[in-house]
Amino acid sequence: MEFVSALAKQVFEKVKGECGQPSEIEGLKLYASLEKVDLMPIVLQPSICFVLQAEKHVSTGKQTFVYSEDTYLINSVTRPVEASLLDVSQERPYVGFSLAIDQQMVGQLMMEMSPWQQEASSHPQRDFTQSTKMTPAIENVVTRLLGLLDNPMDRDILAPSIFRELYYEVLKGPGGGLLRNCVSNHAGANRIAPVVHYIEQNFERNLAIEEIANVAGMSASTLHEHFKQVTTVSPMQYVKSLRLHKARSMLSSGYQVAEVCYEVGYSSPSQFSREFKRYFGFTPSEARSLVSTIE
Known part of the structure; x- marks a missing residue:
C-alpha cells in the first residue's frame, strides 16, 4: 500500500x-x-479539515471546495454538504x-491578537467555508499534533x-476570518452566522420564518435575501436540508425510521x-x- 508520508501511514x-x-x-x-466516493x-x-493523502471535494449548492495534501478546509458553522473522495x-x-473548533480558545486568541489584527478582523467574510493553501x-x-x-x-x-498554536497560525492567514465567524458577529456572512447557529440548535422544532428573522434582527424578506446570498438557499430550505441530512446520518447508524422522523422535526411519517x-x-x-463510507 502506497503512502505519500509517514503521517498518512500513521493515521x-x-x-x-x-x-x-x-x-x-x-x-x-x-x-x-x-474506496473512491462520488457523492455522499x-x-x-x-x-x-486536512487531507494527508488523496483529494476531497465539499459542495454546498453552487460552490465546491477542493482540498488535498497542500491545502486545508475551514468550516465555521454546521451545514449540510455533499462530499466526494477522488484519487483513491x-x-x-x-x-x-479534522479538528473541531474550540470557540472559547479561538475567542481568547482573538482578544490577545486584536492590537495587531484590528484591520484584518474587520474584513467581512462572504461565506462559511473556505479552502486555504x-x-x-x-x-x-500538524506534524507535531499527530505525533502526540x-x-x-x-x-x-x-x-x-498545540491546538492553540494551530488556531493562531490559521487566524494570521487568509482563512482567519472563518475562525472569527465562529465567535463574532461582523458584516457579510458573520451577520448570518448567529442565525445558522440558532437553526442548528433548534431545527427539530417547528421553526417559523418570523422566529428566525427575529433572531437575525431583520425583516423576513431582508433575512431571506441575505441568507440566500451567503448559503445559496433560503432559511427554510436550509432548515429542511439540515433535518434531512441529520436523518440520513441517524438512519445510516441504525435508528428506526419512525424514531428518526420525529427526532428531526417531522410530525408526519409520510411527509418525511x-x-x-x-x-x-x-x-x-x-x-x-x-x-x-465517509462522514
Whole structure:
C-alpha cells in the first residue's frame, strides 16, 4: 500500500479500516477510505479539515471546495454538504483528519491578537467555508499534533498548547476570518452566522420564518435575501436540508425510521418519507441499509 508520508501511514493504521473515528485526543477525528466516493451527503461541523493523502471535494449548492495534501478546509458553522473522495484506490487510500473548533480558545486568541489584527478582523467574510493553501508553519504544527497520538502523557499535556498554536497560525492567514465567524458577529456572512447557529440548535422544532428573522434582527424578506446570498438557499430550505441530512446520518447508524422522523422535526411519517426520497433519491428504509463510507 502506497503512502505519500509517514503521517498518512500513521493515521491510516490508527483508523484500522473504519472510515471516521475519534482519536485519543478530544476534538481530533481521523479518517481513511480505500474506496473512491462520488457523492455522499454529510453534515459538516465547525472544524478545520486536512487531507494527508488523496483529494476531497465539499459542495454546498453552487460552490465546491477542493482540498488535498497542500491545502486545508475551514468550516465555521454546521451545514449540510455533499462530499466526494477522488484519487483513491485500494493501493492508495484516502487519509485525513479534522479538528473541531474550540470557540472559547479561538475567542481568547482573538482578544490577545486584536492590537495587531484590528484591520484584518474587520474584513467581512462572504461565506462559511473556505479552502486555504497549507503553510510551512501549519504543516509543522500538524506534524507535531499527530505525533502526540501514541503517547498518553504527551496528549494530555501538550495537545491544548498545540491546538492553540494551530488556531493562531490559521487566524494570521487568509482563512482567519472563518475562525472569527465562529465567535463574532461582523458584516457579510458573520451577520448570518448567529442565525445558522440558532437553526442548528433548534431545527427539530417547528421553526417559523418570523422566529428566525427575529433572531437575525431583520425583516423576513431582508433575512431571506441575505441568507440566500451567503448559503445559496433560503432559511427554510436550509432548515429542511439540515433535518434531512441529520436523518440520513441517524438512519445510516441504525435508528428506526419512525424514531428518526420525529427526532428531526417531522410530525408526519409520510411527509418525511416523501421529502427524504425527493431529496436523496431513495427512501428512509433504504437508507438504513446503506453504509456510509465517509462522514
